[in-house]
Amino acid sequence: MSPASASAEKTERLLNLILALKSARRPVSKHRIRESLPAYAAATSDEAFDRMFERDKDELREMGIPITTTVLDVLFDDEVGYRIDSNETTLPAISFEPDEVAALALAARAWSTASISGAASAGLRKLRLSGVEIDESVAAGAEPRIRTKEPAFDAVHAALSALQPITFDYRKNDGELTTRRVQPWALKNWHGRWYLTGYDLDREDDRAFRLSRFEGAVRKLGRAGSYAVPEGYEPDVALEQQAAASVGTARVRLRHGRGHTLRRHALSVTELDERWSEVEVPYWRGSTERDVVALGQHAVAVSPPELVDAVRSTLLAAAEANERTPA
Amino acid sequence: MSAARPARKPPETATQRLGRLLDMVPWLIQHRGVPIEEAASEFGVSTEQIVEDLELLFVCGTPGYGHAELIDASWESGHVYLDNADDIAAPMRLTRDEAVTLTAGLQALGSSLVGSDVAERTLAKLRAAAATTVDESVGRIELDLDDGSQHPAMATLKDAFARGRRVHLGYYVATRDESTERDVDIMRIVNLDGQWYVEGWCHRARGVRLFRLDRIEHAEVLDVDGTPPPEARPRDLDDVFVPGENDLTVVLEASRWAAWIADYYPNEGVERGPDGSLRVTLKVADPALVRRLVLRLGGEVRVVEPAELAQAVAQEARSALEAYDRLDT
Numbered sequence: 205m206s207p208a209s210a211s212a213e214k215t216e217r218l219l220n221l222i223l224a225l226k227s228a229r230r231p232v233s234k235h236r237i238r239e240s241l242p243a244y245a246a247a248t249s250d251e252a253f254d255r256m257f258e259r260d261k262d263e264l265r266e267m268g269i270p271i272t273t274t275v276l277d278v279l280f281d282d283e284v285g286y287r288i289d290s291n292e293t294t295l296p297a298i299s300f301e302p303d304e305v306a307a308l309a310l311a312a313r314a315w316s317t318a319s320i321s322g323a324a325s326a327g328l329r330k331l332r333l334s335g336v337e338i339d340e341s342v343a344a345g346a347e348p349r350i351r352t353k354e355p356a357f358d359a360v361h362a363a364l365s366a367l368q369p370i371t372f373d374y375r376k377n378d379g380e381l382t383t384r385r386v387q388p389w390a391l392k393n394w395h396g397r398w399y400l401t402g403y404d405l406d407r408e409d410d411r412a413f414r415l416s417r418f419e420g421a422v423r424k425l426g427r428a429g430s431y432a433v434p435e436g437y438e439p440d441v442a443l444e445q446q447a448a449a450s451v452g453t454a455r456v457r458l459r460h461g462r463g464h465t466l467r468r469h470a471l472s473v474t475e476l477d478e479r480w481s482e483v484e485v486p487y488w489r490g491s492t493e494r495d496v497v498a499l500g501q502h503a504v505a506v507s508p509p510e511l512v513d514a515v516r517s518t519l520l521a522a523a524e525a526n527e528r529t530p531a
Numbered sequence: 532m533s534a535a536r537p538a539r540k541p542p543e544t545a546t547q548r549l550g551r552l553l554d555m556v557p558w559l560i561q562h563r564g565v566p567i568e569e570a571a572s573e574f575g576v577s578t579e580q581i582v583e584d585l586e587l588l589f590v591c592g593t594p595g596y597g598h599a600e601l602i603d604a605s606w607e608s609g610h611v612y613l614d615n616a617d618d619i620a621a622p623m624r625l626t627r628d629e630a631v632t633l634t635a636g637l638q639a640l641g642s643s644l645v646g647s648d649v650a651e652r653t654l655a656k657l658r659a660a661a662a663t664t665v666d667e668s669v670g671r672i673e674l675d676l677d678d679g680s681q682h683p684a685m686a687t688l689k690d691a692f693a694r695g696r697r698v699h700l701g702y703y704v705a706t707r708d709e710s711t712e713r714d715v716d717i718m719r720i721v722n723l724d725g726q727w728y729v730e731g732w733c734h735r736a737r738g739v740r741l742f743r744l745d746r747i748e749h750a751e752v753l754d755v756d757g758t759p760p761p762e763a764r765p766r767d768l769d770d771v772f773v774p775g776e777n778d779l780t781v782v783l784e785a786s787r788w789a790a791w792i793a794d795y796y797p798n799e800g801v802e803r804g805p806d807g808s809l810r811v812t813l814k815v816a817d818p819a820l821v822r823r824l825v826l827r828l829g830g831e832v833r834v835v836e837p838a839e840l841a842q843a844v845a846q847e848a849r850s851a852l853e854a855y856d857r858l859d860t
Contacts, residue, residue, distance in 0.1 A: 211542075211543075211545045212587060240594035242596070267626065268625075269662075269664075292663045296659060300656060307650060311632075312632070317768055326626075326629055327629030328633070329573075330625060331622075346678075346679060347722070348640065348722040349723050349768055351723070351724060361670075364671070365628070365669065375790075377791065380787075390672070393672075393674045393676070394675045395725035435668065437671075461708075461709060494828075499823075500847040500851050501853075503851075517829075520848070521831075522825060522829040522848040523852070525832070525833040526844040529838055530838065
């Protein structure tokens with residue numbers, strides 16, 4: 205039997221199970237289910253049928269279709285009946301206000317460029333089928349667009365939904381490659397960048413991993429559903445760099461019309477002549493010198509001496525490194 | 532970013548297909564007689580797949596499995612008719628992924644929505660629409676995007692957009708380190724990869740342009756109609772950062788301390804050395820951008836190709852150093 209047809213058979217069996225349990229007026233005994241569904245009738249033993257039925261029940265539950273059990277006969281309480289309650293599976297009639305409908309359309313549109321856009325639009329379609337009129341052309345003042353271009357996204361998302369521990373190669377900030385073993389807890393997009401948060405089995409602590417730093421394939425590690433996300437967990441992405449406090453002020457000469465990055469933070473600006481002005485800016489060690497260096501000959505550091513030295517040595521290093529490239 | 536390409540999409544699982552069928556049945560019933568092509572495009576699958584799905588539905592039904600019990604499907608005319616599927620004719624509750632994506636989307640919209648309580652109200656209704664088995668602690672996806680209010684221009688742009696007015700922008704062009712003045716008819720304001728942009732018809736460039744909000748130096752609403760001309764078409768946001776064919780190919784060598792640039796800039800490929808250093812290939816529209824980047828990272832990054840750009844960086848650094856030498860003497 206080819207895998208494709210085995211998969212089609214399973215879809216057919218599950219759909220028939222849903223139809224049988226939804227159409228029945230009263231709970232159906234396991235015996236009846238086995239007897240009346242051809243796929244179950246074909247099971248070679250009681251054990252094989254039990255295994256198949258239990259797995260099918262779990263998978264439907266996972267899909268949001270719970271099969272409930274009730275005692276069929278009060279005298280023999282091991283005789284239980286199974287049913288699917290339409291109230292639990294059918295989308296309830298919910299009326300959305302016009303502004304809520306517009307918000308839903310925008311929420312779905314935010315995912316339009318992501319790999320899981322299908323889920324958002326399927327959700328919208330269901331609401332529309334239940335009578336909610338959704339105009340997807342609604343204009344927003346300002347709208348977010350989420351992208352999932354990191355190759356690891358889909359595998360991580362699947363693991364997250366299945367509570368499946370994973371292992372993957374991860375490149376640290378300094379370039380070193382490490383192999384991590386993690387129980388995924390959440391995916392978080394922080395200012396446009398995707399992070400996996402979860403429990404790091406080796407560090408024995410929760411950690412955040414940037415998806416763009418995953419290398420190669422995400423591999424499964426042990427059984428799905430083998431852990432739980434801590435109750436009340438709020439995914440928090442530790443920022444990679446803390447904004448450092450400024451250490452005093454710096455003075456920098458800038459050509460007119462240049463040095464936007466520095467001018468934005470200027471505390472004062474003094475015009476020197478028709479070509480240059482001098483700005484006073486907060487001095488952030490490690491960042492101000494680089495802002496000055498990036499401007500090349502359009503900026504000259506004046507003070508403090510520490511800044512001047514840093515700018516000069518950075519410029520010299522840039523010159524020497526690039527002079528090594530053969531002409 | 533590594534040079535690895537996204538893996539090929541794995542084949543659909545039995546339950547994924549079942550999910551689509553349960554989704555498709557109510558839709559087909561409400562869109563009686565819909566062309567197969569339209570169903571295929573609605574569900575993002577091929578027409579062959581739709582036919583295979585119908586063939587499967589056709590053999591499913593309730594116990595007895597005779598003509599009266601089986602789902603009736605016909606599509607020979609190229610139009611789809613579905614009958615005898617009453618038990619699954621109503622849409623199902625939202626699955627976890629459906630609820631999670633819409634919820635996260637609403638949270639991300641948050642304060643950019645006009646009424647501040649809209650997101651909250653809608654979230655409560657979404658929760659009621661979700662499958663009863665959905666455990667909110669599993670499969671969590673959160674979006675934490677800023678609402679752009681830190682940009683002084685945001686309020687002005689939203690106001691102009693809402694009232695259909697043209698705006699005047701002072702805009703900083705980073706690659707040329709130059710301030711420009713322009714009049715723009717706003718088409719949309721979007722957040723892409725964590726960055727806020729306004730897309731609009733620029734009367735100076737006579738074309739559609741994307742402006743980063745953090746580079747708008749000042750913005751004023753003009754008392755002029757701001758309807759973009761009919762030829763103004765929004766760009767496909769997926770293509771915004773796709774390199775143009777005239778872009779320059781630049782190869783950079785970065786030490787392990789500057790290896791983050793491969794992560795930060797869209798690139799064409801990365802080769803890593805054993806010591807954490809790397810070579811990254813970029814496509815750039817304006818070499819000035821690279822010159823500024825390489826200067827900024829002084830010594831940690833070297834231009835490998837083109838050689839002229841390496842020389843230009845070195846020369847710029849030498850010229851800048853001369854100013855200090857003059858001060859010394």
